[in-house]
Amino acid sequence: MVFLTQPDLKQEGIAGLGAFVKSSDKLVVLWSSRYFTRLHFLMLSYYLALEFSGEKVEQRNPLSFSPWRFIGISAGIVSLSMMLLPIVNYFGMSLLDDIEQLPTRVQNFRMEESQCTCCSNNHKDPQTGLKVMCDRELVYQSLKDIYHGGEGEGGEELEQFNQLVRKTLGPKVLWRAGARATFLPLRYVTCIVMVSNLPLLSDLIWHISQGPETPLVGMELFIWCMHLILQWLQPLSAMLFSMEFSIQGLGAGCIFCLAFC
Template sequence: MVPWPLEPEPVPGMDEEMAVCDVITSPGTLLSEDVDPLLIRGVPLDLCMQSWGTHFSTAESKNVNTRMRMSYSLSRTTDTIDCFLSHDWQTSRWKKTVALLVIFNSVPAAVTSVLVSTLASVLLCFDLLPGGWITGGCLGYFSFNLVFFFWQRLRRILCCRRTMVFFDRICIAQHDEHLKQEGILSLAGILAQSRKLVILWSPHYFTRLWCTFELGAFLKDSESEKPVEFLPVSVALQLLLQSAFMTALCLAVHISLYIEEAAAVENSSDAALLFFLIWVLPAGLGILPVLLHYGLQHLEDVQQLGEQLANFSVRDAGCTCCTVDHCDPATGNQLLCDRELIFRTLKRWYRNSALDSGEKDHHLVRFDALVRERLSSSVLPMVGAGVPPARYRMALYLPLLTAVFPHYLHLGRVRLRGWGVEHWFMAYGAFAATALLFFWLCFFCCRFSVKKIRKAVPRWVVIPFLQSLILLLTFTFWIPFRAVLRRTGSSLAGGVVMSCMWLILACIYSTQPLRACRKIGQ
């Protein structure tokens, strides 16, 4: 074995550069889990997300060093880190920001909006709501959007405890080479101090060395019960677009029913229905194609995930330092070799089993096995067949449905069309069922297209076909209820049709977990 050569005498004026080279080449350099408490830094989530995720941007800007210094000043030392944000730098800042809004803000926004709409409905029943149903509906929509987009800032204003996250660009000094080295070498320890790992996944994620190491370091302890939040950025955008389409649909309902009530003449419901269809058509032509585009993209991405995990090799994962030949393009300084750091850390993790096996690269083989087996069992169930997580679906659908309720309650009280409160309750139930069927159709048609059609037909042909099919099936699902209730006027007949609608919906949604399990097993 060739001994490590003696260190040469430092050249005057070159001490800082030599220190960097020592860290790069020293065989003792590795990622330690024993971290100086001063290096455990976090940043409030509202600052991390400010200016629509400007800190996630990879665009070059002037005064880079000043910007890096200002970003680092946003972080602070902390005893605990609530969430460690794991992401790749190839994904758009906008997609990551939307994903963070869905993860951290959607549930509080839904709870707030539902409570506000419920309170407004109660006040409306006792004629205590100024402005009537219009005020109730506006409060429901406004409260949801206010909390969804600004919840983290509201927590700061209300003096609530702020969510502290670890975000590499802010919490690791980028302007000071020595501090940057210390921060990078402390990543394993920072992960150990984090309560939760949040993964903003894209198809690039498992091709990046650091991303895989972060997830592996978080899950390597088999007894650890720390949660992992795994959300594809494409599904977050899809959910937001579905919410936008649903908002347009609710506005169409409000305006068409308002026109019908204001006209107060026979057959005004036909004119209102015509207006409703005219209003929905632009939403269907404008928002729905974009929604289907990202839905198809999401399901295609999920198909890649299983293959990435099954064929994963840490030796093939990419890292920026090796791409630029360990030289910072902006400053010309030498960079730490991330691959060497991670490989040495893996060797320390598995040194006992490596001695038993005698295999040279046993630590790399063990880490590959961790990714392929442990991560496959923990990640794939979160993604399933590509179905968005149920809590986020309900968080984005339910507030919009409850915001419509005060209007239906008002129509029952004024007996529009001669219908009482019970008739309008059934009409509201039919509308909610139709909206939920629409969301299911979007997912089902996208998945069917990816599996059966997409390989043979270009997307610009598939999307108009799916768009027409979804709108046709949605309208077909709803029109029997309207026809029966209008022809008979019987609450019993309308109740039977509405019950059948919800029964069909329950059968459809109850089979989704079974299909997801079969997808995982394939």
């Protein structure tokens, strides 16, 4: 590496070009229209011609091909995304529909209305046709044993279990599934907000790579970088809270309309 801004290091780098080539296994040529007009490149080629054969020269595609290669790769990615996006949206909409219906299903849960395979098949084995034991009766008996110790007529254990599901198990399932204010898990909301702000991330990286107008070092440079990062994060946090509170307000408005309309 030849330092162009420090004269002493620049002189040492140019003087060591020959030793650098001798210790190298091969010379990679990144060819462009200016390759044979640059002095350092010609010196490297000259040293290589003196010491080694042409087999140790590896030439890559011209640098002018790089934008076209980038365009080709980008076009392939966009085409693949356009093919996969409808499939992803289909499954995503199905997931949202299930999550949206989950609070109603939990609130209206009744053990008596739950489905059972044996009852759906009229208590017969679908393959052999033989009569099978009713699973529902076994479950009811288990609940009776839990709540009444298997004694007495019972009858209240089903309602007790229904209340347990609605008030204890239900809220935990709703929270884990994301069926709360936004009807989405928090990690999904975060991903949506992050993806929508990814284009601005390229501007942030570019500004940090360019550095401040006035050269800074140490803690001052760190604070300057953190200032840019926080500027990028501010819209993300605003969008996140906006999604949470706006849909909370929408849900409250729907409840108000249902109550008074």
